[in-house]
Amino acid sequence: MNRENIGNGQALLLALLLVGCAGAMAPGTGGSGYEEPTGSWEEARLAEVETALEHLWSIAEGVDREGARLSFTFWVHGGALTLLEHRREQEGRAEGRAVEESSFARRLRPLLTEYLRGKTGEVVVTLRREESGWVMGSDATHLAPRPPEAKTWPVNRRGVSANTRAEALAMASRVAKLLPVPSRGAASLRVEVALEDDRFTDWEHQGYEVTRGGGGPLPLSEKSIEQFARVLLPFTHGVGRRTLYLELHGEHEEQSPTARGMMTVARTRSPASPPEMDPDFAARYRAMHEDILRGWREGVREGAELLARYTLEEMALWYVGGPLTRRAGLLFESVAPTVTRALRRGGTKAAGWLHTSLRRLPQAERAAFDRFWTKVQMEGAEALSHAERQELLTLMNRIERLVRQPLGATERRRLRRLARESFVKLHPGLDELMRSKGPYELHHRRPLEYAHCFPEEDINALDNLSAVGEEIHQGINRVWTEFRNARANPSADEVDKVVDIVDRHFSRWYAQPHAPGESAEAMADATRLAVKEVERLLSGR
Amino acid sequence: MNTAAPLPGLTHFLEVCQRHQILLEKEPPTHPVPPAGAPIAGLPFDPMLAVIHSRIGHFRLAEGLTLLRLVDAQGFDLHQVNERWRGERPEPLRSLLVFAKEDLLAYYYATVPSLADARGCQPVVDIDVHAAPHAIPVASDVERFFDTYARYLEALVQSPGFEEDGFAALVFPWDVPELLAADRPLVELLRAGRFDFLLPRDEETRQWVARVVDAA
Numbered sequence: 001m002n003r004e005n006i007g008n009g010q011a012l013l014l015a016l017l018l019v020g021c022a023g024a025m026a027p028g029t030g031g032s033g034y035e036e037p038t039g040s041w042e043e044a045r046l047a048e049v050e051t052a053l054e055h056l057w058s059i060a061e062g063v064d065r066e067g068a069r070l071s072f073t074f075w076v077h078g079g080a081l082t083l084l085e086h087r088r089e090q091e092g093r094a095e096g097r098a099v100e101e102s103s104f105a106r107r108l109r110p111l112l113t114e115y116l117r118g119k120t121g122e123v124v125v126t127l128r129r130e131e132s133g134w135v136m137g138s139d140a141t142h143l144a145p146r147p148p149e150a151k152t153w154p155v156n157r158r159g160v161s162a163n164t165r166a167e168a169l170a171m172a173s174r175v176a177k178l179l180p181v182p183s184r185g186a187a188s189l190r191v192e193v194a195l196e197d198d199r200f201t202d203w204e205h206q207g208y209e210v211t212r213g214g215g216g217p218l219p220l221s222e223k224s225i226e227q228f229a230r231v232l233l234p235f236t237h238g239v240g241r242r243t244l245y246l247e248l249h250g251e252h253e254e255q256s257p258t259a260r261g262m263m264t265v266a267r268t269r270s271p272a273s274p275p276e277m278d279p280d281f282a283a284r285y286r287a288m289h290e291d292i293l294r295g296w297r298e299g300v301r302e303g304a305e306l307l308a309r310y311t312l313e314e315m316a317l318w319y320v321g322g323p324l325t326r327r328a329g330l331l332f333e334s335v336a337p338t339v340t341r342a343l344r345r346g347g348t349k350a351a352g353w354l355h356t357s358l359r360r361l362p363q364a365e366r367a368a369f370d371r372f373w374t375k376v377q378m379e380g381a382e383a384l385s386h387a388e389r390q391e392l393l394t395l396m397n398r399i400e401r402l403v404r405q406p407l408g409a410t411e412r413r414r415l416r417r418l419a420r421e422s423f424v425k426l427h428p429g430l431d432e433l434m435r436s437k438g439p440y441e442l443h444h445r446r447p448l449e450y451a452h453c454f455p456e457e458d459i460n461a462l463d464n465l466s467a468v469g470e471e472i473h474q475g476i477n478r479v480w481t482e483f484r485n486a487r488a489n490p491s492a493d494e495v496d497k498v499v500d501i502v503d504r505h506f507s508r509w510y511a512q513p514h515a516p517g518e519s520a521e522a523m524a525d526a527t528r529l530a531v532k533e534v535e536r537l538l539s540g541r
Numbered sequence: 542m543n544t545a546a547p548l549p550g551l552t553h554f555l556e557v558c559q560r561h562q563i564l565l566e567k568e569p570p571t572h573p574v575p576p577a578g579a580p581i582a583g584l585p586f587d588p589m590l591a592v593i594h595s596r597i598g599h600f601r602l603a604e605g606l607t608l609l610r611l612v613d614a615q616g617f618d619l620h621q622v623n624e625r626w627r628g629e630r631p632e633p634l635r636s637l638l639v640f641a642k643e644d645l646l647a648y649y650y651a652t653v654p655s656l657a658d659a660r661g662c663q664p665v666v667d668i669d670v671h672a673a674p675h676a677i678p679v680a681s682d683v684e685r686f687f688d689t690y691a692r693y694l695e696a697l698v699q700s701p702g703f704e705e706d707g708f709a710a711l712v713f714p715w716d717v718p719e720l721l722a723a724d725r726p727l728v729e730l731l732r733a734g735r736f737d738f739l740l741p742r743d744e745e746t747r748q749w750v751a752r753v754v755d756a757a
Contacts, residue, residue: 312705359709363702408745409669410715413648416671417605417709420645438615442645449672470617473647474629477670484673516616516625 044154045079049112051158052081053105055234060104060127060134062227065092068129075150076119081112082150083234084122085267096131108136115140116154148270149238153290155297164198164236165229171200172228176220178205181250181259185214192269193244196323197293198236199380206245218252224261231263239290241323243269281347285321288314296378303374304367313422315370316355320346322377331381336396338403342456352458357399359418360411369395403455412448419444419460426462430511434467437513441473442466445499447480453492468506469514475527476506482531486538497537505530546592550688557691558602561698566601570594572612578661582623584638587652587663589683604694604708605643606650633738634674637666640683647671652683656735664730666739667714675741677749679714681726692720718749722756 052074060070069090075082108125115123115138122144126137146152160168171193179189190206228248235244247265252258288310295306307315319325325343333340342353358366372392375383384392407415419442424431434440443466444459451459458464468476483490483498505526509519558564574595575581577588599610610618622639637651647670652663665686666676680686693713697703702710714721722728730736731754740746 359706409743410712410745412671413646413669413712413715414706414709416646417712418706420605421707421709424645439617439642440645441647447672470647471625474670477647477672481673516621 040156041079041154044156045116046113047156047158048079048081048154049109049116051160051237052083052112052234053108054159055083055230056108056125056127057101057104058230058233059086059227061099061101062223062230063088063092063129064096064098066094066096066129066131068092070127072125072127074115074123074125075147076115076121076123077146077150077152078120079116079154080151081116081154082147082238083268084147084150086231086234086263086265088262088264092129094131096129097133099133104134107134111136111138120146147268148286149240149242149268151237151239151290151294152287153294155237155294157297157299160233160236161198165233167198167200168232168236169225169229171203172225172232174203175228175246175248176225176261178208179220179248179250179261180217181220181252181261182210182212182214183216183218183252183259184254185210186212186249186251188250189246189248191246191248193232193246194241195235195238195244195268196241196380197239197378198297200232200236201380211249212251214252218257218259220250220261221256221258224250224259228261228263231266235266235268238268239293240286241271243271245269278347281317281321281351285317288318289321292318292374293378303371306374306378307370312358312366313351313355316358317348317351318377319373320351320354322373323380325350332393332396335393336400338455339396339400342403345456349458349461352461353456356415356418356458356460357403359414360402361399365395365398404452406452407448415448415451415460416442416444419465422460423462423465423467427467430467434469434511434513437469437515437518439470439516440467440514441470443468443473443476443510445503446495449484450490450492450495453490453495466507466510468509469512469516469518471516471520472506472509472514472523475523476502478527479505479530479534483534483538486534494537498534501530501533501537505533548589548592548596548684548687550684550686550691551593551596554687554691554694555597557694558600561694563603563694563698564600565603566599568598568600568610570596570598570611572598574611581619581638582627584623584627584636584654585657585661587638587640587654587657587683588661590640590652593683593687601644602694604697605646606641606690607644608641609639630670630674634668634670634676637668637676638663639668650679650686651676653736653739656730658682658726664727664736666736673741675746676739677714677741677746678727678731678736678739679721681724681730685724685727689720689724692723693717696720715749718752719756721753725757728754728757 056072063070067090068088071085071087071089072083073085075084111125119140121140122142124139124142126139128135128137175189175191175193178191179187181187187208187210189208192204192206193200194202194204232244245265245267246263248261248263250259250261253260292306300306310318320343325346343350358369361369368391372384372388372395375388423442445464445466446454446457446459448459479502480498487494555564574591575586577591578585580586594611597608599608601607609622611620612618613621619640626639627635636655637653639649639651641650642648649668649670651666651668653666654663657663662682664678665680665683667679668674668676680689690713693711696717697708697711700710711717731750740750
């Protein structure tokens, strides 16, 4: 269904029909799983429409030749609009009459509003310049999977921040410098611009070509640079890391001191997920990040306020999934090499490690950590002042020292309580089952007293915990007592060998309800055999 | 002790548990209570504990503290736990009388018969048998133990980290030396070195004991 030259009434009718047939998305969780901000959804949806109208007008207002054609491909989801592609498909010929912004917006607003009322999917909006104004059309028939940068929540904010506007202009200037145009000639350029949320972070040259020869190189006009920035701006509303592929064309007309440039193609490209990335982790991170980003875009600046609704476990996931982890090596490898290695693994393991490590920090230091990491995640590492950067480095070094030193009695008890809390929360059924025959206890397969031998591992990770009958736990502890008495400072390898011995002799009782006195003989045998193996290990036989 | 004797420590403890809704299980007494001084696995039953068991048979808190039953169908009761304890533990832990534990963790609470006062009331220690087994003192008698624990629970739920860290926000007894210091007879016992035979000789314990004594 490719529609052009149809009146607003028809466009509305078609848009309404699409609502019903294209996977209508009721306002609710926006697909992210997080609760919607009550009462503000309608306002946010309207803000999305107005922002899109502003952007489209800012691009279209400079195009006044009859026959010119522009297209905008949006992803529409839960009342949010994300621009995926813009093309300047056709140049016009004769100059048309001036068009008022109000009449442009009046005609386009109902179309966008209706799409945002429930549609999920791709929508292409086309604008064709006629002598008296713009003719609008749309096509929502193309089926495509949701691109990761597309928003799933509307943002209750009009336009973009002054900072983003300045960044877009700076990037437009940088790109313009890559396109010198021969006098009386023409040239083209392909370039990729990197974005992280609202921020432009990098660019990469993809090829320059003189398409029509001429004299010496001329710069592009200021007006062209401004026009480039106007095209870049609507792409800053996406989520996460992505690149923007651009095709630009420049030409020079006799007598003009500068060349005229136009951006003919701007298209987002999502980065491929690393193959090792756990899809569940990626999805949880993505949903949480969008939720926090929405708060940020709506004006919340305090880290504590942005993160107030999240548990420390969720916050650790967000920290690990974000850009700071990717840049950890550059930022603090020298003061916190273990922390850097632990974080670089990414995914659930790194998040679990960070979660446990943060819980070992006092509240005030945790709050400082939240503040700095949130700032870096939302504004980039450059946003940290020198003093903040030093404070962050001190903090990372503190974590480094914490994870490398043996746990004291207080910390061991605190971590055991945390392990109990997460174990019971995640395994309520097993907890009930284990209590059915007698008391049970949580066994850290790698004991907490040796946590410092494995500083990059989360000692409270679920795969390090086993539920065992209370008597079985005592048997296991006796094996470790033998080892401890013989080795004051064992290596990680020796500890892991004992873990293996204990697992081999006792794993038959892991996650099995156990009554006091039951299988006493088998347990005594297991303890005796395991102790013998430990003795052999220690004697090197 | 008279079974009708007032137990302000236990009353305070139960009131705090109920107010903060952390009592997961509470059972009335269901079996005859051994008299004060009666042997439990060969050690004299604490007179305060005897009175407590005449008022409450068992409890388990969401925070973890669990009072052992006098008789338990699953075989994990005061008598059987102490029988096994006597058979498995080396001295000096062997001569302690276990009466409570922390749910799912290998931390126990026991009275110390060898330090009983003139009334026969025994101090209370916290035992960790995860790694190198050791015990540290927490109260001069069972009643004071419950009173101190009640104040610890109050401090725990009011601590700034409680919302985030739950029951790990404050760790008993390590994080609350000042609460233990209110138990003056306990401080006197510490000063007199009466618990030295039980205390581990590491720096963390030494500093913690100093904090308890200093806070008094």
